[in-house]
Amino acid sequence: xxxxxxxxxxxxxxxxxVPGALRAAAPVxxxxxxxxxxxxxxxxxAVVILDGTMGVPxxxxxxxxxxxxxxxxxxVGFADFEHVSPxxxxxxxxxxxxxxxxxxxxxxxxxxxxxxxxxxxxxxxAPLPASGPCPAGGYQPTDWTSTPPxxxxxxxxxxxxxxxxxxxxxxxxxGTWSLYVFDDVTAGDPAGRIEWWTLTLTTDPGPLFLDGFExxxxxxxxxxxx
Numbered sequence: 001x002x003x004x005x006x007x008x009x010x011x012x013x014x015x016x017x018v019p020g021a022l023r024a025a026a027p028v029x030x031x032x033x034x035x036x037x038x039x040x041x042x043x044x045x046a047v048v049i050l051d052g053t054m055g056v057p058x059x060x061x062x063x064x065x066x067x068x069x070x071x072x073x074x075x076v077g078f079a080d081f082e083h084v085s086p087x088x089x090x091x092x093x094x095x096x097x098x099x100x101x102x103x104x105x106x107x108x109x110x111x112x113x114x115x116x117x118x119x120x121x122x123x124x125x126a127p128l129p130a131s132g133p134c135p136a137g138g139y140q141p142t143d144w145t146s147t148p149p150x151x152x153x154x155x156x157x158x159x160x161x162x163x164x165x166x167x168x169x170x171x172x173x174x175g176t177w178s179l180y181v182f183d184d185v186t187a188g189d190p191a192g193r194i195e196w197w198t199l200t201l202t203t204d205p206g207p208l209f210l211d212g213f214e215x216x217x218x219x220x221x222x223x224x225x226x
Contacts (some may be wrong), residue, residue, distance in 0.1 A: 039067060040200040047179070047194040049083060052186030054153060059178035062199055067173045069205030072094075074165040076103050076120040076141075076199060082193030086113045086132065088143075088185040092152050092161060096175025098160040099168045103179070106144040107165070108134040113192070123164050141165060143222040146184075173201045 041062045048056045077094060083089055086108035093101045102122050111132025118128075119138040127142035128134050143150070143163045150159070164169070177199055181189050 010067065014128050031165045034149040036201070037205060038202045039064075040198055041177075043179070043196045044196045046196060047181050049089060049181055049183050049191045050191055051181055051191045052088075052191055055181035055183070057181075059156070059180045060197065061179075061195075062177045062197070063175075064096070064177060064201065066200065067201060067203050069203040071169045071171055071173045071201060073202035074168060074199065076115075076121075076165075076197065077120060077198050078104075078118040078194050080195035081118055081192070082114045082116065082180040084112050084189045085110050085185065086134065086192075087130075088183045089192070090182045090184055091152055092156055092180040092182075093165075093168075094157060094178040094180070095168045095171065096173070096177060097151050097168075097171040098157065099171065101141055101156055101168055102150065102161050102163050103141050104128070105142065105150050106130070106146040107142045108132040115195075120165075151184065152180050152182055156182075173203055183209075 014059070041064050043060050043062050044061070045057070049059045050056065078091075087106050087110065090102070090103060090106070091104040093103050094144060104118075107128035109129075109131035111134070113134060117132065117136045118134075120141050121138055122140060124138045124140045127140040127144075129142045141164055150161075152159075152161075179197055181194065
């Protein structure tokens with residue numbers, strides 16, 4: 001069942017070919033015109049991971065608009081992630097409100113990763129392993145202890161940073177989301193890239209009304225499939 005769940009999430013989060021708003025629920029009954037309960041959004045370009053320095057672009061951004069209510073759920077997808085030394089890769093997500101969460105840090109060891117699709121979800125069973133290999137699938141946001149400790153150069157916000165997506169919930173999803181990717185070891189290797197990254201956001205728009213009567217809340221939505 002879990003394998004089917006993540007296979008479905010992969011298709012929904014990573015399978016689209018155009019940037020911007022990829023997929024969204026129908027407008028919520030009773031919500032203002034154009035407002036949606038959930039949606040998936042994608043970066044416009046790849047993130048090139050350079051050896052021992054900041055990725056390009058830094059940050060990579062995704063613009064979110066038209067979602068009603070406050071955040072209740074977040075999935076982050078990395079499409080075709082590759083790196084010759086993946087444990088060197090650190091990735092920090094910053095929401096429009098300025099809240100932070102480390103998505104990936106010091107995971108998967110030194111095993112070469114090539115075109116691996118990853119989904120990060122607080123509800124996943126486990127984080128990425130500290131040592132590879134790391135197969136495609138769904139994982140908790142992952143931050144293994146490292147020496148020296150994590151560091152994201154400006155303009156990334158200073159730490160301490162969150163280590164789950166829970167601290168990003170309860171705020172408006174609309175605005176600019178930023179992903180700061182940093183390779184924290186100079187190893188003389190060609191490093192890697194993330195072909196694109198996605199956000200799947202679920203919101204709670206609050207009580208819904210039709211002709212003055214409350215009709216309930218129909219905003220619940222999931223990227224999982226049976």
